[in-house]
Amino acid sequence: SSGGGNGNKSTGDTIKIGLNYELSGGVAAYGQSSRDGILMAFDEINAKGGVLGKKIEPVVMDNSSKADEATSVTTKLVNKEKVVAVLGPATSGAFKATIPAATKRKVPAISSSATADDVTVDKNGVKEYAFKTCFNDAFQGTSMANFASKTLNASKAVILTDNANDYSKGLAKSFKETFTANGGTIVAEEAFVADEKDFNAVLTKIKGMDFDVIYLPAYYEEVGLIIKQARDLGIDKPFLGGDGYDSPELIKIAGASALNNVFFSNHYSSQDTDAKVVEFVENFKAKYGKEPDAFHALGYDLGYFIADAIERAGEADSVKIKEALEQTKDFPAITGVLSIDENHNPVKSITIIELKDGVQSVKEKIEP
Amino acid sequence: MNNILKAKNLKALIGIILIYVIVQALIMVGIVDDYYQILLVMICLNIILSVSLNLITGFTGQFSLGHAGFMAIGAYVCGYITVTVEQEFSFLIGIFAGAIAAALVGILIGIPTLRLKGDYLAIATLGMAEIIRIIILNVEAVGGASGLSIPQYANWTWVYIFTVATIVLIKNFINSTHGRACISIREDEIASEAMGINTTRYKVIAFAIGAFFAGVAGALYSLYFYFIKPDQFGFMKSIDILVIVVLGGLGNIHGSIIASILLATISSYLQEYPELKMVIYALVLIVIMILKNKDMTKFKKFITEKILRRQTAV
Amino acid sequence: MPLLTVKNLTKSFGGLTAVSNVNMNIEKGELVGLIGPNGAGKTTVFNLLTGVYVPSSGTIELNTKGKPVVLNGLKPYKITKAGIARTFQNIRLFKDLTVLDNVRIAIHHEVKYGLVPAFFRLPSFGREEKEIYEKALKLLQIFRLDGKKDELAKNLPYGEQRRLEIARALAANPDLLLLDEPAAGMNPNETAELTELIEWIRKEFNVTILLIEHDMSLVMKICERIYVLDYGMVIANGVPEEIKKNKRVIEAYLGEEILNA
Amino acid sequence: MTQFLQQLINGISLGSIYALIALGYTMVYGIIKLINFAHGDIYMLGAYIGFVCITYLGLGFVPSLIISMILCAVLGILIEKLAYKPLRNAARIAVLITAIGVSLFLEYGTMAIVGPTIRTFPQVFPQSRFEIIDGVVINVTQIYILLVTIVLMILLQYIVRMTRMGKAMRAVSTDQDAARLMGINVDRTISFTFAIGSALAGAAGILVGIYYNSIDPLMGMIPGIKAFVAAVLGGIGIIPGAMLGGISIGVIETFVSGYGSSLYKDAAAYAILILVLIVKPSGLLGKNVREKV
């Protein structure tokens, strides 16, 4: 075989797609959820006859939640397994670390959850073979800041971020910019580190401040504990957040009574009555015995998304697939209709969801 | 004595060049592709890390759980310099700056903490590495939690050169009077001091040299994997290095090299068994540790009984 | 001026005063014994002399080149450089190192080449290493250990380990050699051999020796002078004949007069 | 002032959790000088066993606690027999690496069975909280945890100091061969130590599971390290030291978060640990023994 090259082609009777996910290590939960969603989509597609008349053959590998292993896995997938596309990793850092390896081999790399603004573009412009199907951090942060100032009439906000998490920090940054541009003030910026369970110290500190809302962009594991502990301490102000809140576990951790006055931005609502969403939730429950969370849903969409691109490319050729990906228009995902822009980011609408006694309802829908 | 040394050196030199030439040839014909190159680089970095930790823990007897901290300093100082200076070969300056920064921090932290013994030193070094990581996490100039991207300057050749240099330099050190001074501290600190050895000084020296090469490894890591993030240098990374050192044998440089190769190979095979990867890895680790301890005496007895007895029979 | 002058040396551990107001002079070239009951503070005196413990009060002066150096408060390695070397009551060899390396380590403080020549094997490294090697080998030959230079110290028989410990101490080039119970665990025959060895060392190396020992056959035979400690205090000091007859010493330590040791 | 008191309560309750885990850590260390890295993972398994008992078997708190403690004790003995005993005479660092192996095995073995995502613990205690004085609240579970920790500490101290088994444990900890010569069954004593240590971890797991009501297979890693740090801070091997160290770390972290920046709370805890060790190299309650030469 020749190194570098002109992309990979699947010539056999299957189409190989690589999955490079965090299946062990610190963020295995995100990686495994994404993988489960993708594999469910592939199963459905294969059951319906596959793509271009060929079955999809997923090649799943673990990167141990380490960026260097992620690089190594993608390199292995594109060079040894000759996959025509690599899905994942789930987190921005690891995903970024794989892009040069995929690009060198001219194979597209797509993540459904690497939200950092700069994963697909850097100062040299757009990265040719990198795509993502989730919101930019900036979009969520800005939307929520506007929601806070305009809908909730908040003027003073406290920001509480997960300091070890670039997603959390990314959202917080854009929230702060927009919120202050809207005339609001940030009373305090506090932080914690993921994997903690006790947030009483920082919440006690916040309790003593004068503010209207708390912006808490983080994942449901911590969010559940924080909201619960905050309500226990007697903080009843609104909590605002992002798509990391979307999980059936949130209500179990925080308890329904704590989940009032909570708003978050999301791709869709899992309580949506849209037939496609309902069908997905039901199929998922049947297959895995639990309710899907955001990573499952985004992964599931990613599975269909890549299949769609291959179909449109007309050939399982990685370069052509990349071209097809760039052309994506109004792809009907369950997490919202999306198109790919010139920066290889998705253009899709954002939904603001309110929790009342833990039950979701759509508060606002914002078009891009 | 000198002649023997020279003959040995010559052989080693030929070996070093031969390995390089063979790998280079395999790269040219495409047998060693990008993936194997990454594997080779990982092995080399692990060799640098484990050999340098071996100097601290294996030879000098100072139980350190903070090697990843020094690696982080090397990686970040080098990464930052490479990104900001942006000139040809600025990365070489970066490597040395990173290594020296790591060594300086090693000295700074080593002087007060090296009075501690055994597990207490281990926990202090662990704390030190965590402090380093937390500080980096909060420095926005190097990207904080979202990490730092660096142009890929290092290639397999560079990494190989530095690996060989590390092994040769550390071996030379160990086989000098300074190295023997370090080893004597491991053997019996009180006796060592009574024999006229400034034990504090040598502990700090060993710590500084170990940190220096950990810094080199960190720098190369940043230059090869072009993306660094604080959580890559956490506590588990220190543990991973320690595992290699103990597996290969405390105070055994060849052991560290072999263990680096072995573990990298095992974990590359295991990438394909995502669900059970760590379970298998853990089991392999436990079993190797037990066998390593157990079979040695049996093995020795076997040799005396079967082989030595045969000798007497002849 | 004596080689070693100890004035009012005291050491307490919490409530216990292990060494109390000890005064001691040792002339150059002497072979002096330090005896006393178990727990009298003999080893503690050695530990104070070698810097393992810091004295609670008192002074220790070593006078090697006509100018006395105050040793209290100095780190052990500095004291070794100043000219005192020792062996330990419980053998403390570098067990997992070779016999040769044990001795080479003790020569360390004479080595001049720095870290850079070590890393890059510069000529000074080769030259000095050769000197160290030759010096170590010579010492081992003297102690009849050269045949075992590549064996690990822990694999030597006990008697040879004791000898190696003395050889190692001598490698540090001391003016004053401290031996802590060199004959412990030896049978009378081995002890007799050791007695000769010690006398011979003194002549051959021109060192002053202070030794702790419970074996009176050895002490009375070779010591020119003896200090007796009890409860940390010097209760007697004199030539063997005087000590043997001293009532307090007999009561506290010897048990009965030793007439013909 | 209100805030200060509230933070103090927060600190003590967080610290009592560290202390609870540190007790088992320190006890095992005290006897066989092994940093049992797997301790945090037994704590995790304790939580999962409690979860199964309460959620799937519908048992109450007390029976679940007992089952969890017993199963953890058995597991502790098993781990010791299979993984540590063959290394009785090996270098301590080799046993440490094995302990790390065991820790990874438990973490990822559990993950392979239950998956990596968190599970939520059902509420067993009424979620009541008191307002001690105006604006200062305390949770019932917090009180439970603190009480349980204190009781267990006293109990452990009693076992080790006063009972026959405790004497055997102390003898084994100083000199195994000499202990054998006294007629002490060293293997059984070590098993007993592991059983108690692991049962404590099991208790901690279920209590903390209830308190924070979310559990996952990697939940033992950070508290495991923190508890280890706490044990060392207090003087490893010393039972009241584990308590003191645990509470100290909890209070330090809380006050650094509450009055400084929470970003540096772990760094501050480690920095204080290092400072304490520099002044007192064997921890707050540790005896500074210099080797007798």
Place this chain on the structure above:
Amino acid sequence: MLEIKNINVYYGVIHALKNISLKVQEGEIVTLIGANGAGKTSTLRTISGLVKPSDGSILLDGKEISGINAQEIVKMGISHVPEGRRIFPDMTVLENLELGAFLRRDKAEIKKDMEKVYERFPVLGRRRKQLAGTLSGGEQQMLAMGRALMSRPKIMLLDEPSMGLAPLLVKEIFEIIQDINSQGTTILLVEQNANMALSIAHRAYVLETGSIVLEGPAKELAQSEDIKKAYLGG
């Protein structure tokens, strides 16, 4: 009472005991002498179960005890005062003695025996509450012997009890050994101080590099020219 038949002991590659056989009769003091590294300590450690012989047998009152665990052997009436004393330094004198009686449950009798130990070693009586590690060498040796007596042994194995002791104490220790023996405890004594050992023993064995080279009544051996030359410094 105690009989060892053809035992071999290896430490890894070292063949420490080569086909050793010896016998101790009830009521005797038997001493085992030999140079450093001859295997004296190894012999005692093998009897008390700390080291497993690779073959051969050890009989106590006709019962096979080789291969039995050390703690079981204590129960059968053998108690071992190890080389270097091996007292528990962080425990008090009292706790050390209590551990000596670890296997016994008869509280009242234990108390009596403890008083007896204090009678025999008055220093220990005065220092009940002192940490054993802070005792002087001689006191530690007495504690080790007192501790061994607490298990009411039929036979006591003593490993170099006079090592490192002041001359006064050496005499005292040997007197105590004779005394213990005269009260009915059989003794197997290992000593470097061969003069003293032979003077109190009934019979003696001489060990050389792992093999027994001589045996006989102690008085006779003490007179033997070979022995004098090799071990008695004469």
